[in-house]
Amino acid sequence: MRAHNLALVLHTAANSTYPPSRAAVAAATGLTRATVSALVDDLVAGGLLVEVDPPPRTGAGRPAAGLALTSAGPAGLGLEINVDYLAACVVDLTGAVRHRQVEHADQRPVEQAQALATLGRLAAAARLAAEADGLIVAGATLAVPGLVADGLVRVAPNLGWQDVDAAAALLAVPELADLPITVDNEANLAALGELRASFSPGDGARHSFLYVSGEIGIGAGLVIDGELYRGVRGWSGEIGHVTVYPDGRPCRCGARGCLEQYAGQEALARDEQLAAAALGIALSAVVNLLDVPVIVLGGAYAPIFGTLREGIEAELRRRVLTAGLAPVALRPAALGPDAAMRGAADTIIQAVRDDPAAWLRRFT
């Protein structure tokens, strides 16, 4: 009950447009003022809430202090390994990015142990920078362009990885050895990042969209009514391997005509209009199958959205059975290429926000 109420108070403070007083939190939650005050004291002592200057005086009496999430408490470390870059970022409890580093380099010729060691150094540097800034890194999530099951990267075709324990490799770095580290698919994390970035907390629950992440490979994250749909075994969203031309170009996965070979970043650089048409064909399949009203184009697609839009929409109009009844909305991702590592960091922050009691126990 206390754990539930701590989360309730923290969410109320987090989702208010103006830092609310203890009395306002009590009114919003239905808890008594005494209960709210005791919970707020714990959240302030535990470094999750801060009391800020009161809002401008609007009535009689002394204005009360407002409650806000702290920008000096727990933080999430978001990591990403992708085919042509490594990246790390730190996001604080308020959702602000406090540290961000991206190293561009083709990872395909790099040994997997080497790539993970470089990522480990990037992660360690990010953690040290965050802690020098007064933050406490609560955990790390790593975004990978591949299939993840039971914490292992089962297959990442464009990295040439198979059954890699990436978390174990990162935990071998002394500066990271005490961190909880999880691994997840980059498109799934990017979809979560986009959900948080584009929709207010209450509003997000009503939204359904497909997030398409255009990198060397192409992944997708499907959000239905504000929830990520992961598939029965966690392997949904492999839109890069949807067939667009059955007898077409050979793909690294062994098949022919995969979307990735026409709209992956390298194909895209050669022919944007072919990429747009191929994307339009694959996205039409998604809409015909799933009746998804919104498609968000992320990764490398976001900055050239204007170039791709018309070609994609032409295919959607032609191939989606319901196009005449209700058009599909197409839009660029709000976070651009940072979406996956932002979503990764955000999972850590959300875990603290959803269960502040667990965080407080770390200090008692």
Next chain:
Amino acid sequence: MRAHNLALVLHTAANSTYPPSRAAVAAATGLTRATVSALVDDLVAGGLLVEVDPPPRTGAGRPAAGLALTSAGPAGLGLEINVDYLAACVVDLTGAVRHRQVEHADQRPVEQAQALATLGRLAAAARLAAEADGLIVAGATLAVPGLVADGLVRVAPNLGWQDVDAAAALLAVPELADLPITVDNEANLAALGELRASFSPGDGARHSFLYVSGEIGIGAGLVIDGELYRGVRGWSGEIGHVTVYPDGRPCRCGARGCLEQYAGQEALARDEQLAAAALGIALSAVVNLLDVPVIVLGGAYAPIFGTLREGIEAELRRRVLTAGLAPVALRPAALGPDAAMRGAADTIIQAVRDDPAAWLRRFT
């Protein structure tokens, strides 16, 4: 509370392998014997449960009567209009088919009012036959091969229908005028029929599968964890219009290369192996996108499953990224071509089972 408990008692009786005694129902539900007895009396009086001969004596004392769903009470009328047949069936509360009639005739040259009038006669005859048999038809559900919204058939490309109020046409038949009639997509209803036919009630909740309905057109119903996924606007499952050959055969929908043109019933009759390959390409897209572990082939595909299987599986092995990690199970539908009308009738029966209190109110 009483409504909830009535449903609980009815479900317990329905889902027991052997008709349970009142005492056994009390033990299974945690309700008192007095409460169970009062509820059972109401369910017996309302014609939903019957008391049957006691099970063989296993201990001391007089054996108690067992409780079973009645086969003489409410029944569901399942109707289907498809491109080459009209059909009606009546299913009783136990799930048994009590009446079934299928009229094969190409509906494409038939005026829509004429087709609905013929279906109305079929439905009226089914109702009369059921009532002569002591059943009470509780409602009807019509399966259509098209997109349904707000009770209207918005588009049924293979029938040439647009914005048709099929329920109103049926209600104009005097023998049906007092029935609640709903309209739904045939593949969705067939998927529900298959779910009920293939899985025990408790087990079904854990099952996820794609049901593919092969008729003149092709539809699909996606069941995730025992629930039908309908899409944001109810228009999911249009697998017949997933592109398999982008510059291929023109489709009635206006696009080119739709699955329907290669694996619909007419194309299937010309070339089964081309149909299997095209199905394999489209189903690979579904598995790559949604990570669905089981595909059920229904309608015209069920009786020739053996012929199609190898061709489909070859494409799945080639094109599904996770094929090497976990194979996709392919199987024929248990209900065959009757799945949609059985699923349609079943929605009526399920509604009575889920809310017996509403049914009992009809008689008080």
